[in-house]
Amino acid sequence: MNKEKRREILTRLRDNNPNPQTELNYSTPFELLIAVILSAQATDVGVNKATDKLYPAANTPEAIAALGLDGLKHYIKTIGLYNSKAANVIKTCQMLVELHNSQVPENREALEALPGVGRKTANVVLNTAFGWPTIAVDTHIFRVSNRTKLAMGKNVDQVEEKLLKVIPAEFKVDVHHWLILHGRYTCIARKPRCGSCIIEDLCEFKEKTSD
Numbered sequence: 001m002n003k004e005k006r007r008e009i010l011t012r013l014r015d016n017n018p019n020p021q022t023e024l025n026y027s028t029p030f031e032l033l034i035a036v037i038l039s040a041q042a043t044d045v046g047v048n049k050a051t052d053k054l055y056p057a058a059n060t061p062e063a064i065a066a067l068g069l070d071g072l073k074h075y076i077k078t079i080g081l082y083n084s085k086a087a088n089v090i091k092t093c094q095m096l097v098e099l100h101n102s103q104v105p106e107n108r109e110a111l112e113a114l115p116g117v118g119r120k121t122a123n124v125v126l127n128t129a130f131g132w133p134t135i136a137v138d139t140h141i142f143r144v145s146n147r148t149k150l151a152m153g154k155n156v157d158q159v160e161e162k163l164l165k166v167i168p169a170e171f172k173v174d175v176h177h178w179l180i181l182h183g184r185y186t187c188i189a190r191k192p193r194c195g196s197c198i199i200e201d202l203c204e205f206k207e208k209t210s211d
């Protein structure tokens with residue numbers, strides 16, 4: 001894909017949604033961090049249902065650590081993989097208290113050292129809580145980037161590297177949200193809705209649908 005086309009895609013996505021937001025509910029960097037840990041292989045809607053009850057009861061590292069494993073599981077048992085996620089969240093809360101003065105560190109290495117936090121989660125937190133121009137490549141971004149040919153790669157790391165290289169600076173902070181939302185609602189996995197896609201004439205996918 002050439003530069004002009006890429007810029008036009010990004011301009012249209014921006015015009016369509018100038019201030020994109022995550023669909024996870026949160027009000028502090030800590031709440032966002034925990035929500036992202038819980039969201040692995042789960043839907044944002046499912047995570048929000050759980051955190052809407054959890055956060056009024058406990059929304060600091062101390063308070064969640066004090067719930068203990070069983071206390072936390074009570075709130076998140078509707079989310080897939082909740083046993084291992086509960087263990088990771090409790091350990092993460094303990095580390096935040098002991099090592100980071102109960103704050104979420106604005107630092108990639110420190111974030112990735114927390115249990116349950118990999119590169120993708122660190123990218124989301126750095127981007128969404130702290131405004132870094134990081135791009136967290138999830139299944140939606142991977143699919144949209146490859147289908148459109150915006151940034152092609154065989155795995156999420158390759159796509160992230162390519163996106164970081166080709167996305168102009170002015171779009172970098174928000175591109176992660178635009179591509180996730182586009183993948184979630186329009187360029188969906190099973191059957192993309194090319195007929196109602198705002199970048200249909202620019203996308204280089206060969207098997208477009210008329211839906």
Ligand code: SF4
Pocket residue numbers: 147148186187188192193194195197198199200201203204205208209
């Ligand atoms: S035209 Fe189709 S394949 Fe291309 S981005 Fe839009 S929905 Fe996805």
